[in-house]
Amino acid sequence: MRPFDPAILRTLPQARRPLATLAAIGVAQGAATIGTAFALSSVVVAVVKGMPLGHPAAYLALLFVFRGTLALAGERVAAAAGTSVSGALREQLLSRWLAQTADERPDPATGVTLASQGAASVEPYVARYLPALVSAAVVPVLAVLVLVFVDWLSALVVVLTLPLLPLFAALIGATTRDATERRWGALADLSGHFLDVVRGLPTLVAYGRGDRQVKTIGEVSQAHRRTTMVTLRLAFLSSAALELLATICVAIVAVTVGLRLTHGSIDLGTGLVAILLAPEAYWPIRRVGAEFHSAADGAEALAAAIPMLDVVSTMPTTAGPGTLSARDLGYTYPGSTEPVIEGLDLTIAPGLTVLTGPSGCGKSTLLELLAGLRRPSAGSVTAPPTHLVTQRPFLTTASIRDNLVMGAGRAVPDDEIWATLRELELDGVVAAQRQGLDTPLGDDGRGLSAGQRARLVLARAGLGSADVVLLDEPTAHLDDDSAALVHSVIRRMARDRRVVAVTHRPELLALADQHVPLLTRSIPAGREVRA
Template sequence: MNPRLLKEVKSVQTLLGLVILQGVLSGILIIAQASVLALIVSRVFIGHQTLASVQHLLWVLLAIIVARAVLTWLGETGSLALATRVQSSLRMRLTQRLLNAGPLYVHAQKTGELVNTLIQGIEDLEPYLARYVPQIAITALVPTIILVEAFSRDWITGLILLITVPLIPFFMILIGRQAESSTKRQWETLSRLSAHFLDVLQGLTTLKLLGQSAGQARGIERASDEFRRATMASLRIAFVSALVLELLASLSMAMVAVAIGLRVIPGRMPFETAFFLLVLVPDFYLPWRMLGTRFHDGLNGMEAAKRIFEILDAPELAKAGGTMRPAAVDAQPIVLNRVGFQYPGRSEPALQGVSAVVKPGERVAVVGPSGAGKSTLLALLMGFAVPTSGTIALGDTPFTSLDLAWWRQHVMYLTQNPYIFAGTVADNLRMARWDATDAEIRRAAERAGAWEYIAALPQGWQTVLGEGGTGLSGGQKQRLALARAYLKDAPVIFMDEPTANLDPETEAELWGHLEALLTGRTAVVVAHRLSTARRMDVVWAMNHGQLEQVGAPRELERVPGLYRELIQAYAPLPEEGHYASLHRAAETL
């Protein structure tokens, strides 16, 4: 039993109560059916009565059978409704948890494994919730009712049932431990296979160019075969479990039959009672056998539940924040006071002691070598993580008291590789503002320099784009992202060098539109090119998670320090101009 899942089931305890009630009523009807059937057979076989004399009993038996069928249907429906509600709740909470955790948490996980947990893992909970949990209640109640009735009719039969029944859960426990271990390996193998397969699909171009696609195909084949072996091992244990349970139940029923037969033949037990008990005993062991079967059906769900609750219980990098919404965001400075951040599980901090101020309307370039903490700083400013030390504030309001959802509505983020969702061009633009009119969409596209190529598409802005913007060039994707920024019209802009992957001509053209976007707005730009840094008002030079220099670009070029070292690392050759050397400094930053 998974205690966390049982707590989830308690949220739908009304449905669970109805399912348990169905089990109790079914137990009573089982006894009634056996009693009526025994009475009919006894009157016809022993009393030699005609069909007319037992016709009313046959109608009663038919009514009981129909009632059992209706109760079984209601129980199945209620169990499925119970499972669906719990699954829906967990899926929503898991999705919300991943969204709240932000990109820092998600990027640290295996995407394929997360997808497998969110989709297949949630689906695997259905056998556990709809079959196994209700069966536990039925197994506890129905055999108890039958046992009491058996003792009231014949204490010897009742004693045999009482002595033999503990053997079933004992062997279930022994086999169940092996099954749980095997199912854990199966689930882990499936998660690795899902993650590996997604990695192969995403890196297919690179694999083709490196000539490794065939090798990766063989790797997937090996992983698939490992999953097959793990699955067959689980099935083998399940079949052994079913064999053991059937054998124990059969031997127990045989003992009851022998004990009854030895007393019926000499006439020490009435035929009706003996027949009633023989009909009733199989239904005493049936719930136990069903429990064993449904235990194995629900094992995948129990393993998936462990991963689901592991994600739900993971430390939150991005917390919900508070409720404060300061007025005039465009007039508020962003203040960093000795900000430090350390990723869970890492020994070295990503940021330490960063203190600086982004003034309203100021454009800040963040430069530094790889691993300096630039991207982490942006994530903190967007509220995707909370500093482990120090504070970040919007004016006088700490981010911990800020309504982060409201804050992100006032922020726009442009990255090196903007993501284009599967859907129409208009749908992708309306990601920024769902209530935007067609005229506003066109105006934003024109300001971003995107309208010309959008109009040239087969259906214009109603053209359906593939996942990741299939069919669009890098410059077209950036213009589309820029159009989103114009449409959102946020007072604060964060950028991670949106022109890093563009050729110089496209970069120069895009910067013409970016300059217009940044005018009058507060901006923090992670600059991978020195040409980008020189366009900004202020430069923050970072190294090893620390802020080493702050100042205007031209001023920092003339004083010793990190920024000057980055420039001198790519000093211009005699035949080159200074701007050409700055272009070659991109990779250093």
């Protein structure tokens, strides 16, 4: 974990301007702090020597107001920068993953952790840690430079003792890095496990296995708690250590100034400026040390996210309008040694093509390869943009209308939507909802039956603009009557598009123009063309 990775400026250009503003504010704060030391010592000297207080007091008041304004501006810019950078990071991660194949994307647990907690933890990194880092780079240098002119002996003490702070901070940082990595891993485990349990909750409860998960989640949470406590302990200890060190260093300056004051080798004003300036040289570095712990998660998340944003991904399918084919296609799942598909040559003719084959032979995998969602391990796929309806189609928490027109890429008039719904006998279901097409759907289409969901995603495919529609078991959840209706819609859809459907239903097979039976380990068992 580096204190600052310049890659953040390249990958997240939104960070450049606020960071430059924060740097400018940091320099101004440093200058104002030095000015305050002079003004304060003038006030004290005036009080001690009975001189007029007016001017020094006015300067001091002005400087306090100026510093307050700078602090307010800094807080505002930092907060805005934190939110905008973490939002931009989340957006870029998601759009990058969407442009990648399923094999290249991180596993769901890592992805969810990085895009949620990871992106959120970048906020304190940008809003608190980076401004502190800028101050630490600017203010001590300014303070020491001024001290050289004011009192070179105090400057020498500061220059000799100051490096101890970053040295200690670096030593503590090295330990923190390992603890943060462990904490990050524990968090990803917890998120992944929680995600799996929430997904499988109905099944677990139905089989009376819910209680076991309570125990497992308890164990994973305890592991996360332990790693978090280690990080917190380190944070408190290191803050205390840096605080102590800085206090000792300031005390050395104060003692030397005090001794010289009693010997009369230095005047009160100079001595006071030296004593007031010395802490300003140490304070910004102490603050970096303190902020470092709350920002460590953000730095870790950025270290994980930036390489993902740098990956340039090309879609595995070559767009060829009017052509949908595979040549010597092979596919092996990552981490597996056994290919699921091997040496597959396939040309999909216009009309309706039905893929059949025993369970597990790779039909769904083949559809994902044709859709460009997976990168072939061997051979190639040539395909125009496709619309894939999977066995577990995606419905989002938006209105029915938004879910329907998601793949259209154009403004779809309501008449067309209702006509498509009517074709699938869904118009009654939607019209019965209080808000009609504007009715919001819950996660995963909650509020609709499995059969209604299957018909809704078919309506979405019908409204879509892709030339090729790939359907994975489109009638698996439907009764015979609904299946017959869906089959006739698919048949009509295949009049002006290429439709490839995976099915176990002989009724759909009977309507096919082309039949591609696949054997185990998807080698075509000879092609059978019906029409």
